[in-house]
Amino acid sequence: MKTQKSRLVIAAVVAAMTATAAAAAAEGPAAPAGGHGLSAFIGGYDANRDGVVTREEYDAVRKQRFAAADTNRDGWLSEDEYVAEFEGRLKQQYAGRAQDDSYAGSIKQAHVRFNILDTDHDGKLTVEEENAIADKTFKRTDTNGDGKVDKTDGEKS
Numbered sequence: 010m011k012t013q014k015s016r017l018v019i020a021a022v023v024a025a026m027t028a029t030a031a032a033a034a035a036e037g038p039a040a041p042a043g044g045h046g047l048s049a050f051i052g053g054y055d056a057n058r059d060g061v062v063t064r065e066e067y068d069a070v071r072k073q074r075f076a077a078a079d080t081n082r083d084g085w086l087s088e089d090e091y092v093a094e095f096e097g098r099l100k101q102q103y104a105g106r107a108q109d110d111s112y113a114g115s116i117k118q119a120h121v122r123f124n125i126l127d128t129d130h131d132g133k134l135t136v137e138e139e140n141a142i143a144d145k146t147f148k149r150t151d152t153n154g155d156g157k158v159d160k161t162d163g164e165k166s
């Protein structure tokens with residue numbers, strides 16, 4: 010009996026340590042790439058992982074991604090730059106797992122997204138184009154209109 014109890018204590022301690030290590034490693038949004046809906050939005054932009062995406066977080070994460078994607082630093086993204094940045098995050102998410110159909114599907118989606126974001130279809134995604142669509146996306150996702158996105162906004166149908 011005593012042995013079993015101490016084993017449980019050890020298990021609890023190990024679990025607590027693992028949780029601490031995971032929390033320490035947690036940095037930036039939980040879900041680096043892909044997906045639809047509210048949980049994907051929160052996973053993608055909740056930089057401090059408190060379950061709430063403020064407008065500041067949303068804008069900061071997007072700005073940082075845009076800058077990271079603009080590898081030739083000409084101020085706009087080509088389709089290749091846009092998709093390469095997305096694929097970089099997707100690869101991190103897969104972390105050694107084999108690329109499956111959903112991986113290919115996500116890449117395909119990234120190409121589709123680029124063409125939606127590139128509003129004037131000149132092959133260049135500018136900051137202005139990205140901001141305009143992102144603003145609409147944020148407002149649409151913030152269904153209760155309190156200026157932040159969290160689970161109280163509900164999955165949109």
Ligand SMILES: [Ca+2]
Nearest residue numbers: 079083085086
């Ligand atoms: Ca560029």
Ligand SMILES: [Ca+2]
Nearest residue numbers: 127129131133
């Ligand atoms: Ca454009």
Ligand SMILES: [Ca+2]
Nearest residue numbers: 151155157158
């Ligand atoms: Ca809200």
